[in-house]
Amino acid sequence: MKLTARSVVIGVGNExxxxxxxxWAVVARLAERAEQRPLPLGTVLRVCDGDPAxxxxxxxxxDLAIVVDAAHxxxxxxxxxxxxxxxxxxxxxxxxxxxxxxxxxxxxxxxARALDRLPRxxxxxxxxGTDSSLGTGLSAAVAAAVEPLTERxxxxxxxxxxxxxxxxxxx
Numbered sequence: 158m159k160l161t162a163r164s165v166v167i168g169v170g171n172e173x174x175x176x177x178x179x180x181w182a183v184v185a186r187l188a189e190r191a192e193q194r195p196l197p198l199g200t201v202l203r204v205c206d207g208d209p210a211x212x213x214x215x216x217x218x219x220d221l222a223i224v225v226d227a228a229h230x231x232x233x234x235x236x237x238x239x240x241x242x243x244x245x246x247x248x249x250x251x252x253x254x255x256x257x258x259x260x261x262x263x264x265x266x267x268x269a270r271a272l273d274r275l276p277r278x279x280x281x282x283x284x285x286g287t288d289s290s291l292g293t294g295l296s297a298a299v300a301a302a303v304e305p306l307t308e309r310x311x312x313x314x315x316x317x318x319x320x321x322x323x324x325x326x327x328x
Contacts, residue, residue, distance in 0.1 A: 225306070
């Protein structure tokens with residue numbers, strides 16, 4: 158399933174592993190918000206389990222891909238949000254905040270880079286979690302990060318034309 162979206166927001170994780178479901182929760186909140194305040198034309202919202210092939214399929218051929226995922230950091234601060242704007246740089250594959258999945262987002266990015274299937278711009282929001290045990294519902298600290306992050310992503314999406322214009326003039 159190849160998307161022809163201008164922008165895609167991908168919530169990564171597993172909604173049945175507490176804080177690991179934060180990416181899905183942010184995408185759900187964006188969908189709710191869009192009912193009152195529509196997202197820019199060409200924006201697609203998706204969720205994914207983090208499989209690299211599925212991620213690549215969801216973000217290829219887009220101007221902007223925003224990935225939202227739970228992360229582990231040591232020492233951790235549950236609910237803290239990290240923003241990584243890749244713009245051609247490598248995503249760390251070890252050290253610092255890492256994906257809560259077996260094969261990390263960094264590996265998916267590097268595979269997409271090798272296959273020339275990265276979006277024009279990739280932004281990753283990693284939210285530090287505290288509980289990835291089986292069950293539903295986010296911890297209080299992670300749940301408190303959902304609304305501010307939703308607003309921040311909505312603002313990122315509003316800047317897509319400016320981002321795209323800058324990319325076209327620099328290439």
